[in-house]
Amino acid sequence: xxxxxxxxxxxxxxDVASITPTSNRxxxxxxxxxxxxxxxxxxxxxxxxxVFSRYLLNKMxxxxxxxxxxxxEDFVRHLKETINDSRAMVHNVLAGDVLDVLAPEDIGxxxxxxxxxxxxxxxxxxxxxxxxSTKTLLKTGGKxxxxxxxxxxxxxxxxVFGNLETEREILNIPPYLIYEVEKNGA
Ligand SMILES: C[S@@+](CC[C@H](N)C(=O)[O-])C[C@H]1O[C@@H](n2cnc3c(N)ncnc32)[C@H](O)[C@@H]1O
Numbered sequence: 001x002x003x004x005x006x007x008x009x010x011x012x013x014x015d016v017a018s019i020t021p022t023s024n025r026x027x028x029x030x031x032x033x034x035x036x037x038x039x040x041x042x043x044x045x046x047x048x049x050x051v052f053s054r055y056l057l058n059k060m061x062x063x064x065x066x067x068x069x070x071x072x073e074d075f076v077r078h079l080k081e082t083i084n085d086s087r088a089m090v091h092n093v094l095a096g097d098v099l100d101v102l103a104p105e106d107i108g109x110x111x112x113x114x115x116x117x118x119x120x121x122x123x124x125x126x127x128x129x130x131x132x133s134t135k136t137l138l139k140t141g142g143k144x145x146x147x148x149x150x151x152x153x154x155x156x157x158x159x160v161f162g163n164l165e166t167e168r169e170i171l172n173i174p175p176y177l178i179y180e181v182e183k184n185g186a
Pocket of ligand 1: 018021046048052070071072075093117118
């Protein structure tokens, strides 16, 4: 998808939240948290035009899977038209409804959830629903990785997961704070 089309989506839909796709440098930095040597299941919230999705599919083993959860219909159409990979699947739903579309056998077996959705736009109840659902779908030891514009997710993440690490990527428009949390046994 060209930059102009991405900007048009940003103007039409405030939840797109960014005028341009994430930079390659930031994509690599976030994905450095993922172990691509094993067969894994990744759920991606807010893939947009697929800048992370394509990188993930290039790095993933043939036995891995990528499940994309995207609210914006234009992006969903674009992803379906441009990603032709039997390991990938896209659902046009809100991240808070992810448990409704995942296969029952995948729930509790997901290795990574990667998220670019603007959590700061979500009402507190909806935000907690996304985080609780994320915890439910991850396996023990699975990781939630989120790139966000600020530190507003720290408190809710500590409440739901009880741990977190962050790092910054300033060479991106907008600059991002990258969160990593792990689902532990508790
Ligand atoms: C900041 S853009 C990130 C796009 C892309 N991942 C990237 O890094 O360039 C946020 C994306 O999240 C999607 N989105 C926003 N709220 C969402 C929600 N509640 N559930 C699913 N997708 C959502 C938007 O449509 C958009 O594609």
